[in-house]
Amino acid sequence: MNPLILYPVFILGIVAAGAAVTLFLVAKKFKVDEDPRIDEVLDLLPGANCGGCGYPGCRGFSEALVDAADNGDLAGFMCPPGGSDTMSEVGRYLGLDVDEAEPTAAVVRCGGSRQKAPQQLHYDGPAKCAISHALFRGANGCPLGCVGLGDCVDVCDFDAIHINRETGLPEVETEKCVSCGACVEVCPREIIEIRPRGRKDRRVWVCCVNKEKGAVVRKNCKAACIGCGKCEKVCPEKAGAIRVENFLAYIDPEKCIACGLCIPECPTGAILATFQPPKKKSRAAPGKTAAEKVAGKKVETAKEEVKQ
Amino acid sequence: MKLKTFKLGGIHPPENKLSAGAPIEILPPPGEVNIPLSQHLGAPAVPVVKKGDKVKVGTLIARGEAFISANIHASVSGTVLKIDDVVDISGYRRKAVFIKTEGDEWEDSIDKSEELISEIKPEPIRIVEKIKEMGIVGMGGAAFPTHVKYMFPEGKTADTLVVNGVECEPYLTADHRVMLEKSDEILSGIQVMKKAGKVDRAIIGIEANKPDAIEMMTKKAENIPGVEVVPLQVFYPQGAEKQLIKALLNREIPSGKLPLDVGCITNNVATALAVYEAVQKNKPLVERVVAITGKKLSKTGNFKVRIGTPAGKLLEALGEEIPAHTSKVICGGPMMGKAVNSLEVPITKGISGFILIDGSEAGRREMENCIRCGKCVYVCPMGLEPYLLERLAENKNYGGCETSGIVDCIECGSCSYTCPASRPLLDYIRYGKASVMRIMRERRQK
Numbered sequence: 001m002n003p004l005i006l007y008p009v010f011i012l013g014i015v016a017a018g019a020a021v022t023l024f025l026v027a028k029k030f031k032v033d034e035d036p037r038i039d040e041v042l043d044l045l046p047g048a049n050c051g052g053c054g055y056p057g058c059r060g061f062s063e064a065l066v067d068a069a070d071n072g073d074l075a076g077f078m079c080p081p082g083g084s085d086t087m088s089e090v091g092r093y094l095g096l097d098v099d100e101a102e103p104t105a106a107v108v109r110c111g112g113s114r115q116k117a118p119q120q121l122h123y124d125g126p127a128k129c130a131i132s133h134a135l136f137r138g139a140n141g142c143p144l145g146c147v148g149l150g151d152c153v154d155v156c157d158f159d160a161i162h163i164n165r166e167t168g169l170p171e172v173e174t175e176k177c178v179s180c181g182a183c184v185e186v187c188p189r190e191i192i193e194i195r196p197r198g199r200k201d202r203r204v205w206v207c208c209v210n211k212e213k214g215a216v217v218r219k220n221c222k223a224a225c226i227g228c229g230k231c232e233k234v235c236p237e238k239a240g241a242i243r244v245e246n247f248l249a250y251i252d253p254e255k256c257i258a259c260g261l262c263i264p265e266c267p268t269g270a271i272l273a274t275f276q277p278p279k280k281k282s283r284a285a286p287g288k289t290a291a292e293k294v295a296g297k298k299v300e301t302a303k304e305e306v307k308q
Numbered sequence: 309m310k311l312k313t314f315k316l317g318g319i320h321p322p323e324n325k326l327s328a329g330a331p332i333e334i335l336p337p338p339g340e341v342n343i344p345l346s347q348h349l350g351a352p353a354v355p356v357v358k359k360g361d362k363v364k365v366g367t368l369i370a371r372g373e374a375f376i377s378a379n380i381h382a383s384v385s386g387t388v389l390k391i392d393d394v395v396d397i398s399g400y401r402r403k404a405v406f407i408k409t410e411g412d413e414w415e416d417s418i419d420k421s422e423e424l425i426s427e428i429k430p431e432p433i434r435i436v437e438k439i440k441e442m443g444i445v446g447m448g449g450a451a452f453p454t455h456v457k458y459m460f461p462e463g464k465t466a467d468t469l470v471v472n473g474v475e476c477e478p479y480l481t482a483d484h485r486v487m488l489e490k491s492d493e494i495l496s497g498i499q500v501m502k503k504a505g506k507v508d509r510a511i512i513g514i515e516a517n518k519p520d521a522i523e524m525m526t527k528k529a530e531n532i533p534g535v536e537v538v539p540l541q542v543f544y545p546q547g548a549e550k551q552l553i554k555a556l557l558n559r560e561i562p563s564g565k566l567p568l569d570v571g572c573i574t575n576n577v578a579t580a581l582a583v584y585e586a587v588q589k590n591k592p593l594v595e596r597v598v599a600i601t602g603k604k605l606s607k608t609g610n611f612k613v614r615i616g617t618p619a620g621k622l623l624e625a626l627g628e629e630i631p632a633h634t635s636k637v638i639c640g641g642p643m644m645g646k647a648v649n650s651l652e653v654p655i656t657k658g659i660s661g662f663i664l665i666d667g668s669e670a671g672r673r674e675m676e677n678c679i680r681c682g683k684c685v686y687v688c689p690m691g692l693e694p695y696l697l698e699r700l701a702e703n704k705n706y707g708g709c710e711t712s713g714i715v716d717c718i719e720c721g722s723c724s725y726t727c728p729a730s731r732p733l734l735d736y737i738r739y740g741k742a743s744v745m746r747i748m749r750e751r752r753q754k
Binding site: 120121122124125126128130131134135136137141143212216 | 393399735736739
C-alpha cells in the first residue's frame with residue numbers, strides 16, 4: 001500500500017492511543033465523587049429550571065435536597081411546578097417526610113381594564129413595564145395599577161400569562177401556572193400575587209392594589225377598591241379574613257373560608273372569585289366559571305354564558 | 309477666531325429660540341398655588357405650617373432638614389388650604405402645600421426696591437447660611453441645593469467660579485432674558501458667590517447664539533476685576549457642568565468626582581440672580597423666570613412666575629389655547645425636560661421652560677435594528693458607548709453596565725437624538741443606570 005496513506009494512519013493511531021491512555025488516567029485520578037442520588041432526584045423533578053424553588057435550576061435544587069436529606073430534614077423545600085406529588089415522590093426516594101404544601105397559583109390584582117380605566121395619555125416609549133413605570137404613572141392615570149406592557153408575559157416560561165387585547169390586562173391560565181413566582185418578581189408595581197388555589201378551587205381576592213383615597217382612585221378607575229370597608233363588615237366573624245388598611249381591602253387567603261358574602265357587597269365590583277357568589281340580585285352577581293373569573297373578563301360575557 | 313467648546317461628542321439640534329425677543333413679564337399671583345415639598349434634589353422638605361395658617365410671601369412653609377435638601381417658602385400671601393398630594397412633573401403624586409391667595413402681602417424683612425446693592429456686608433459663612441435659609445437651589449434644571457456647593461469638605465478649595473449662561477437646550481430663553489434684563493444684579497450676585505466660595509476669578513460662559521447677552525454682560529463686567537465673559541460655540545450639552553468646565557478651563561472632571569475636585573464651583577446665571585436677591589435683598593426663592601414657547605403658538609413669552617403656579621396659567625397669560633395637534637407638553641428643555649400629563653402641574657424651582665411640541669416633531673419614528681454605525685458613540689459627550697449600554701441594560705446585565713461606566717451618563721439624550729435607527733437608547737440607559745445605582749447603594753450599606 002502507498003506509504004503516503006500508511007504513515008499518517010500509523011502516526012494518528014499512536015497519537016489517539018496515547019490520548020486515550022492519558023484521558024483514562026486523568027479521569028481516574030481527578031474523578032469527582034458525586035452522590036448518585038443527585039441524578040436520581042433530578043430525574044424526579046419536572047426539569048423546567050424555572051427557579052421557583054429559590055435554587056438555580058432543578059440541579060441546584062436536587063443538590064440542596066440531597067444535602068438536606070443527609071441532615072435528616074426536608075422541611076421548607078417546595079417545588080412549585082411539581083407540587084405535592086413531586087415532593088412526596090422525592091421524599092419517598094430519600095426516605096424522609098416532606099411538607100404538605102397547598103397548591104397555589106398567580107393572581108393578577110388589577111381590574112383597570114381599558115373599559116374601566118380609560119387611557120388618558122399615549123405612551124410611545126419602549127414597551128417595557130419597568131421603563132414606563134420609572135417614567136410616569138401610566139397611561140390610565142393610576143400610579144399603582146397595571147401598566148399592561150407585558151413584562152410578566154415575557155418572563156413566564158410556561159406560557160401561562162397573556163395580555164388580553166380587549167382589556168389590556170394580563171390574565172393567568174391557572175391550569176398552566178406553576179406559581180414559580182417569576183411574574184411576581186418582575187412586576188414593577190407588585191400587582192401579581194401567589195395565592196393558594198383553595199379547597200375545590202374556590203378562592204376570593206381583591207382585584208386592586210391602589211392605596212390612594214377613594215375619591216382620587218375613582219377619578220381614574222371604575223373598578224378600583226375605594227376602601228369603603230363594606231366587605232370587612234360582612235365577613236363572618238369566625239373568619240375575619242378581610243382587613244381594610246390605607247383605603248385598600250386585603251383578603252387573607254389563610255383565613256378566608258370562601259363563603260363569597262363580600263363579593264356582592266363591593267360597590268365597585270373589585271372582589272373577584274372563582275365560584276358563584278351567594279346573592280344573585282346584586283351587581284357583581286351571576287356566577288362565572290373558574291377560568292372566566294381568573295381571566296377577569298367583563299361581567300356581561302359571564303352573564304351570557306350563564307344564560308346559555 | 310474659533311470659539312471655545314468641549315472636545316468630546318455633542319450635537320447641534322435646531323435652536324428654535326422663538327421667545328428670545330420677548331421681555332420678561334410679571335405674571336400676577338394665581339388664585340391658588342400648590343407648592344411641592346420635593347422641588348430639589350435630595351430629601352423632601354418637612355412642612356412647618358398646617359391647615360388654616362396665614363402666610364405671607366416669603367414665609368417659611370417647609371424646612372429642609374437633611375444635608376441635601378432646601379427650605380421652601382410661601383410664594384403668595386393667604387391661607388394654607390391643606391397639605392396633600394399633587395401630581396408634579398415626575399407624573400407621580402407628591403406632597404405639596406396648597407395655599408389660597410388673599411392679596412399680595414410680603415414679609416416685612418424683604419427689600420422689594422429695585423435699587424442695586426453692590427456692597428457685600430456679610431461674612432462668607434453668613435452668606436452660605438443665608439443661601440441655605442432662603443432655599444436657593446440650582447435653577448438650570450437639576451435643582452441641586454446651592455448652599456451644599458459652598459460647604460467645602462475638609463481640605464478642598466476652589467479657585468474659579470464658573471457661571472453658566474450657556475442655555476444650550478433648544479427653545480429655552482429664560483436665562484437669556486435674565487442676562488439681558490438683570491445683568492447688574494447677576495454680576496453683583498457673582499461677587500457674593502465669589503466671596504462665599506473664597507475665589508478670585510469668575511468666568512461666565514455664554515453661547516454665541518446670544519450675541520446681545522454677550523455684549524451686555526461683557527460691557528457691564530469690564531469694570532469688575534476677576535469677572536470674565538467667554539463666548540462659546542453653540543453646542544449641546546454645553547450647559548452640563550462637566551462639559552462647561554472642559555470648554556472654559558480645559559479641566560476634566562474624573563469619573564465619579566465633582567467640580568470641586570478640579571477647583572471649580574458651577575452655578576447658573578439665574579441662580580446668581582437668586583443669590584443676589586437672597587443675600588442683598590433678603591428675598592427667598594419664591595419666583596422664577598419661565599419661558600413659554602412652541603412653534604405653533606402665535607405668541608411666545610418669558611414670565612416671572614410664582615413657584616407653585618399651575619403651568620396652564622402661563623398659556624392663559626399669553627392669551628393662547630393649546631394649538632391643535634400638540635402632542636407633547638414639556639416642562640424644562642426639549643432634550644432633558646419631562647413631558648407632563650396635565651396643565652395643572654405646578655411650576656417648581658427647577659423648571660425654566662414650558663414647551664408645546666407639535667405632533668410632527670414629537671413622535672418617535674419606528675425602531676429599527678442597530679447596525680453598529682457608531683453615531684451614538686461619536687456624539688456621547690461622556691465618551692460612553694450608548695449602543696452597548698442599551699443592549700446590556702435591556703438584558704439586565706447590570707455588572708456589564710457598571711464596568712461600562714453607565715453611572716457616568718449625564719442623560720443628555722444626544723444618543724437617542726442622533727440614532728438613525730431611532731432606538732430608545734436613553735430610555736434603556738436610564739433604566740440601567742437607576743438599577744445600577746440602586747445596587748451600588750445596597751452594596752455600600754452592607
